[in-house]
Structures are given as structure tokens and as C-alpha cells.
Amino acid sequence: MMPPDFSAWYAERHGYSPFPWRAALAARIAARDWPDALDPPTGSGKTAVIDVWLWARLHGLAVPRRLVYVIDRRLVVDGVSDYARALADSLAIEQRPAVITMRGGLSIDESWLADPLRPAIIVSTVDQAGSRLLFSGYGISPRAAPMHAGLLGNDALFVVDEVHIVQPLLQTLASVAGQRGSAVALPWRVLPMSATWSGARVHGLSDADWQHPLLARRLSAAKPAVLRHLPSETDLAHALAAEARRLRREGAAVVAVVCNQVDHARAVFAHLSGDGEAVLLTGRIRPYDRARLSAAYLPRMAVGSRSRRAPLFVVATQTIEVGADLDMDALVSECASLSALRQRCGRLNRLGELASAPAVVVHREPPGKSDPVYGEEIERAWKWLNRVASGKPATVDFGIGAMDRTLAERPPPAEDRPVAPLLLPAHVNLLAQTSVRHGIDVAPWLHGWRSGPADVHLCWRADWSPDAVLAAPPAEHELLAVALHAFRRWSAAVADVEGGEPVGREHLHRQQCMRWDGEEAALIASDEARAGDTLVLPADAGGCDAYGWAPTSQAMVSDVGDTVRRVRLHPQVHPELAGEIGALLADDDATDADWRELARRSGVLDGEPGRVLAYPGGCVVLRASEWSSESGMRAVPLAQHQQAVSTRAAALAAGSGLADELVDALRRAGAGHDTGKQDRRWQAMVGGDGSLLLAKGPGSDSRWLTLPRGWRHEMASAVHQKDPLVRHLVGTHHGHGRPLLPAAPDIGLWRRLGDWAEETGELQRSYGAWGLAYLEALLRLADWAVSAEEQAWN
Structure with a gap:
């Protein structure tokens, strides 16, 4: 049909x-x-x-x-x-x-x-x-x-x-x-x-696209770019700003200046800030700050806004090259690779509303070293542009139709592309061993050999302590992504290629940070940071301003860790409430209700305040919908839970379109995934009285003492399974055992699962690394869903 x-x-x-x-x-x-x-x-x-x-x-x-x-x-x-x-x-x-x-x-x-x-x-x-x-x-x-x-x-x-x-x-x-x-x-x-x-x-595109009235106007619009050559000793930022001012004088309302490096963009922004309204856009910015800038400025440079525009300078890095729904009246660009220049010009007169929109490509002779972003591609692009340019001053039309014709008639040299190392089966086998700290950096497979290390994500907090971070973990809106090498240089008070000159003194408050791994905050030396880390810094460490990553800034960084779901009541986070917070901290009789009332009056939470999480010197108040009134888990019979997970896992497998034998394997894995909880010590921990085996129960923290430290119920469950795939799914349903099992105190379990690592390798060869991981995911997600439904609170 x-x-x-x-x-x-x-x-x-x-x-x-x-x-x-x-x-x-x-x-x-x-x-x-x-x-x-x-x-x-x-x-x-x-x-x-x-x-x-x-x-x-x-x-x-x-x-x-x-x-x-x-x-x-x-x-x-x-x-x-x-x-x-x-x-x-x-x-x-x-x-x-x-x-x-x-x-x-x-x-x-x-x-x-x-x-x-x-x-x-x-x-x-x-x-x-x-x-x-x-x-x-x-x-x-x-x-x-x-x-x-x-x-x-x-x-x-x-x-x-x-x-x-x-x-x-x-x-x-x-x-x-x-x-x-x-x-x-x-x-x-x-x-x-x-x-x-x-x-x-x-x-x-087909002929029909070229004949479409709206699209044809976009494709045929002229974008003449004048080529400007500068000697190596020229102040590049001054020259870029001067071109932007000239285009403004000639009638362009929204003028973009696109630079190759953040420090270039910041220098141009400093020049233009005194000549009218200007905004700086880079990729190295917290989502909170990006949203604030976007709300204030993007409507003024977005597609469809030309008829109501006020003058604005937009200074940016290559972050606006791709996909951004921006529409500039004029463009000044530092010379880059040809593909990058074409993308930058794609932000110019996007709808073809102007018959012609001016651009300038500025090239400064290299000062002795290749560009850290585009390397030799800048020189190749500049030479080709000068070969195809016409008129005086030399001009190249970057309009879509015109550039297509130029490329067909006089093809440019092929651009260098970073090359990724070959991803071999041996690499995949190691990467899939997630229970082993192999330390493999995957950045070269994502960005190529030429790239530096991947990013770390920085968060600045006024209440800088592990307890405070545990109570209010870093949220997405407050995280700023920075290249690992840039963070290391900054933390050592050394200038980054994007950041400017050294500040000239040691910053002890930069040389330590907290690594948050999703479960705990650990104090580390800054040079111990790894790719992908989330790092929490004290707000007085500097390094960030209203426009993002600012390595030379020593100003206090705003703490934006509160959300509509939580408010942190700490005198350094909310100085306007410092007196009231201090009074409650000093009051031995202060109750959670007192803290909730203060949170309600703070105006930060979107909804009624609920649970109070205390930490030294302050507390976090969560929105009421984020917590349950029950102090412990509801009692759930083990047989009922396993049957529900079995049914859900089979339904997920069948709904995914898996073969019948895999559906059956997941059904059996669900039916036995928690069998190890029959252990009388587990039953004592969850509050079972012996009359009915429980999967979950209210229990108490002290009852953990009945179980040896490191005991894993999924290992105790896996030993009951004979089918290798089912045994593997049961044993990994909390993310362990890939391929090494946790160090359990029960030697008998280890002996019965002694060939676990070899068996995992065989299964991975049979089902593929991603296939086996998918089967594991279905069982784990079925378990999560059923558990959430069992504990649902209205």
C-alpha cells in the first residue's frame, strides 16, 4: 500500500x-x-x-x-x-x-x-x-x-x-x-x-528545484566577496573591524565578522563594541549563556527578520558556519578553507531577499607558522580564489549558482581531510570491555589523528565542595565544553592558542578541581583531567564571562547551577538571602518546612518545593514532583517482579523485530534475572519475614550489614542459568561483567562462573559487539521500567 x-x-x-x-x-x-x-x-x-x-x-x-x-x-x-x-x-x-x-x-x-x-x-x-x-x-x-x-x-x-x-x-x-x-x-x-x-x-537539486520561485531566488542571489590581502605585521583584528565598519557605512544593518580562532574573535569584538551594538558568538559557551544571548540577539539576525532590523555587529567563530538559521546583510571573513568560506557565505542573504549582498575575505600573510585550525588549506584557498577572481578590486561571487559554475569550470585542489585510525575488531573488543579501565581515548576515531584531545566540560560553583556537588550535581545548562589541552594550559596559567597571553602568576585555585562521574565528586589535580570529564571549579577561578570561555578573565564566574527543579540555599550562591540562610543554619530547631518556605520565596523553583537535601553550610530543595514521600521502597514479591520483567523484556524484543529465539532468550533472562535475591541475607536486608520472597522492600540501611561487602545478586542469579546467552544477560543486567565480574566475597560464585570472560568473548563474536549490547539493554530497560512502575507514587 x-x-x-x-x-x-x-x-x-x-x-x-x-x-x-x-x-x-x-x-x-x-x-x-x-x-x-x-x-x-x-x-x-x-x-x-x-x-x-x-x-x-x-x-x-x-x-x-x-x-x-x-x-x-x-x-x-x-x-x-x-x-x-x-x-x-x-x-x-x-x-x-x-x-x-x-x-x-x-x-x-x-x-x-x-x-x-x-x-x-x-x-x-x-x-x-x-x-x-x-x-x-x-x-x-x-x-x-x-x-x-x-x-x-x-x-x-x-x-x-x-x-x-x-x-x-x-x-x-x-x-x-x-x-x-x-x-x-x-x-x-x-x-x-x-x-x-x-x-x-x-x-x-533537480531542474524542478532550480525553477521553484522561492528556491531559485536563493540559488541565483549574488554574494560578491572582495579579496583583501594584508602583510604579516598587520593587526588582523583592527583590519577585520575596519571592513565591518565600512560595510555598515554602506548600508548593511547586520554585519557578521567570522574569525578562525576565539582570541581573534574576542579582539574584533573589543574593537567593535564601541561602534554600536555588538554580540560575540562562539561554540565555547555554557548553554545558559547561549540561551540568554540567543533570546536577545538571534531574532534580530534570523531568517525572515530583515524588514525589522536594527544595526548589529555579529562577531563569531566557525560555530555559525553550519546549519544555523541566520541571515546576514554583509559578511567579513578571515580567510579559511574553501569549504569553510562557502559555508560562511551561506549565512549571507539566505532567502535571496537582496539582489546582491557584499562580503570581504581578508587574508593576512602567515606570520611563520601554519594556522592551528585550517593549516595549509588557507593558502591553497587564497591562491585559488585569486586565480578565479575578476575585476578590481579582485572579487569572487560566492552565490550558490555562481560558485557552482566556477567550481565546474575551474576545480580547486582537493582539501586535506583528517584521517581516522582504522577501527579494527581488536579495538572494538577492547572498547566493549567496559568493566575494565582500559584508558583508550576515542577522540582520534571521531576527529582524526590531526586533532587534539577531546573536550572536558567545566562547571563553576560558588559552593565548591564535594558534598554540595553530590547534593546538586552539574546540570547541562551550566556546562562549558573546552578542549582538554586548552583547560590544561589555562589551569597552569599558560596561554592557549585560543585564549591570549599568560596572566603571569600562579593560580592555585585553578590547579585543583573536582571530577564528577555521575555518582561522586572527587578532588583531583587539574593535570589529571581526562577527555570527557565533567570538572567542577570554584567560581573565583575565572575563565568564563558572559560570552563563554575567556581564559584571560580573572573575574568571578556566575554560578548558574540552580534549575526550575532545584534551588540551592547557600549564602555564597544566593547572597541576597544570606541573612535568612545564615539564621536557619544557626537554628538547631530549623525544620525542612522552614527551608521549603525559604525556597518558595526565592522564586527559583517551578512548582512547589519538596524534599530537602542538607550539606555542610547549605541545602538543596527539590521540586515536589521530583521526590517520593515514602522513606523506603515498596515491598514487591520476587516471583511477581521476575514475571513482569520477563514479559516486558520479551515484548521489547518482539517489538524490536528480533528473531524468535532471541525473544525467548530475553524472556528466560527476565524470568531468572533476580533469582539470586532468594539468598536469606538479601531477604533480611529488604525486610522479608520468610513467608514471601521479596525482590524489593523497605528494609533499612543497617540491614546491608547482613551481606558481605561486594556481594552481587546478579552473579548469584547467573549461576542458575545454563544457556550462555541467558547467563550473560542475567549477569550483566546492572552493567557489570563486561568481561570481568566484580570481586565478590563468595568464592563459590567465582568458581562456578570461572569461564565468564571467555564466554563473553564468544558471545560477542557470535552476536557482534553492538548486537550483544543491544540485547543487554533490552533486559536492563525492562527491569528499570517494571521497577519504576512498582514503586510509582501518586
């Missing part, structure tokens, strides 16, 4: 018809004729690939359940996420996919894990999606890593935007595709998307 017309469905969502290339893509996917890549140009609405996928999912076409939209610009991740949420909200509630944003830190919404059968749109940076796929998720615990890898490695469509900047990831995804195996036969596909792609079976 043919699905409903895509164009009509799209028009119902958006109020207008799709461009022809979008409808043609939907028709291809309906016919199972997937292209190898998409190459519609900037301004043609590439994000609509999400619409095509969602339409196909809703109408039963053979497309993967999860769409993972990967783009390596944080600003754009937010924009694509907003688009996906608006699209989801246009549907009936029961049809809406989950929409998840992954761009660093520990507080990423993990609701997509709760129901592996629910379609999901996951918008992610390279680091987040890539590290999770490789069993090394930045910001998640090793025990959770196999679940993320399993779900991303099965029933997923990876749409990789602007592949010219993420070639290593694309190479790694190709290696993953070749090693997934066929035992868990779920779909998995990669769809590269780039305006600069070349190759066979590419889906792009």
Missing part, C-alpha cells in the same frame, strides 16, 4: 509545500532507493530530512527507529533540536517521537532510553554520539555505556551534516557498519549530508 502523499503531510505540518528535492527524497525512501548521500546547498532546507524520516516512520516504511542527527557545531545542535521539537509538537501526542539534545555534560535527557521502541530524534555533537557508539560515552558511567552503544548501534539512522568537517567520524561509522554482524538483524544506516559532497548516487 502506498503511503500518503509526503507533500500534503509536510504542508499540514508547516503551512507550505516542500521544495521538490524533499518530496523526491521521500519518494526514494518509500521505494527503498536510499541515496549514498544528500548534497542540497545551504538555504535549501537540509533539516527537512527529519521530516522525511518522521513521515516514513509514521506510515510504516522501512526506516530505522532512531534518527541520530550529528553536527559538530553546538549552536546548530540547539537550532536543529528546536526544529525537531516543533515538528514533533505538530503531531498528536501518541505519534510524537522523543527529541533529545546531546552536546556535552552529564545531565543530558536520557528519556530516550526508557522506551527503546519509541521513535527518537537525537541531535548530537560528534563527541557525544560518537563516544557513546564506541562504548565510551563522555559523561556517562562505564556501567551505562553498553546500553547507549547498543541502542545507537542498532535500529538507527545516522544523518551526518556537513561531512567536510567530520570526515574521521564518517570513516569510523563505515568501520562500525562492517563489524555489526548479522545475528541481531536490525537496520542501521549512515546518510552523509553536505553541500560540498561529490560522488555517485547523491541526492540533490
